[in-house]
Amino acid sequence: MAIRQLSERNNFLYLFLALTALLFSSAVADDFPGGWGEDLFSLISVLMLIVGIKSLHPDMALRRIVYLIAGVLGGLHLLWRFYPNHWTGLLILLIFLLVFVGAFKLSMHKILFEGRVDANKIIGSLSLYILLGLIWTVLYLILLSFDPHAFNGIEISDWRTTFSRIAYYSFVTLTTLGYGDISPKTHIGEFFAYMEAVAGVFYMAIFVSSLINLSGSLFKSGREEER
Numbered sequence: 048m049a050i051r052q053l054s055e056r057n058n059f060l061y062l063f064l065a066l067t068a069l070l071f072s073s074a075v076a077d078d079f080p081g082g083w084g085e086d087l088f089s090l091i092s093v094l095m096l097i098v099g100i101k102s103l104h105p106d107m108a109l110r111r112i113v114y115l116i117a118g119v120l121g122g123l124h125l126l127w128r129f130y131p132n133h134w135t136g137l138l139i140l141l142i143f144l145l146v147f148v149g150a151f152k153l154s155m156h157k158i159l160f161e162g163r164v165d166a167n168k169i170i171g172s173l174s175l176y177i178l179l180g181l182i183w184t185v186l187y188l189i190l191l192s193f194d195p196h197a198f199n200g201i202e203i204s205d206w207r208t209t210f211s212r213i214a215y216y217s218f219v220t221l222t223t224l225g226y227g228d229i230s231p232k233t234h235i236g237e238f239f240a241y242m243e244a245v246a247g248v249f250y251m252a253i254f255v256s257s258l259i260n261l262s263g264s265l266f267k268s269g270r271e272e273e274r
Contacts, residue, residue: 059171089124221247
């Protein structure tokens with residue numbers, strides 16, 4: 048299916064695929080550091096931003112801003128490729144954080160307040176959960192950029208080759224699995240970890256139940272209209 052066929056009936060599928068591609072490319076970058084794996088991750092991150100904004104259908108002004116951000120992100124990736132330094136990496140991470148938070152806000156509004164609950168919105172709720180894990184992934188990476196010893200079990204080098212490992216820890220924490228192979232070493236790291244666990248439980252308890260209640264209310268109103 049070509050991206051020009053994207054519509055309100057399948058937009059969250061595109062968002063889900065873009066986020067999944069980002070996570071997979073980060074794993075490739077981790078397994079093949081210092082070469083094409085990192086370049087693939089950089090390319091996918093920019094494409095993810097473009098596909099994500101197309102899937103969420105924002106107004107034209109916001110769309111232009113996001114395209115500008117995508118261009119800046121691509122330029123920063125090129126700069127990092129040839130002249131890596133701490134502040135360039137930090138700026139890329141801050142852009143990631145802005146994008147993920149913005150996508151989460153737009154997606155949540157469309158899922159809860161626009162249209163009927165269908166399979167597309169179910170996929171959207173899964174995309175929201177992935178965005179939540181990615182937001183904390185970036186927060187952990189920003190913390191590690193200032194304190195490389197904030198976590199046990201993590202060796203910091205290029206943030207792109209660390210992204211997949213931190214994402215793994217983020218989703219393990221978000222789901223409260225807690226394998227223990229990575230653990231916070233500082234009090235600030237502990238703070239971020241337990242706040243993510245709270246957010247994960249809150250999401251399942253509040254957001255999912257709200258979606259189910261919305262689906263039930265729409266079904267009930269539909270039955271009443273038929274009568």
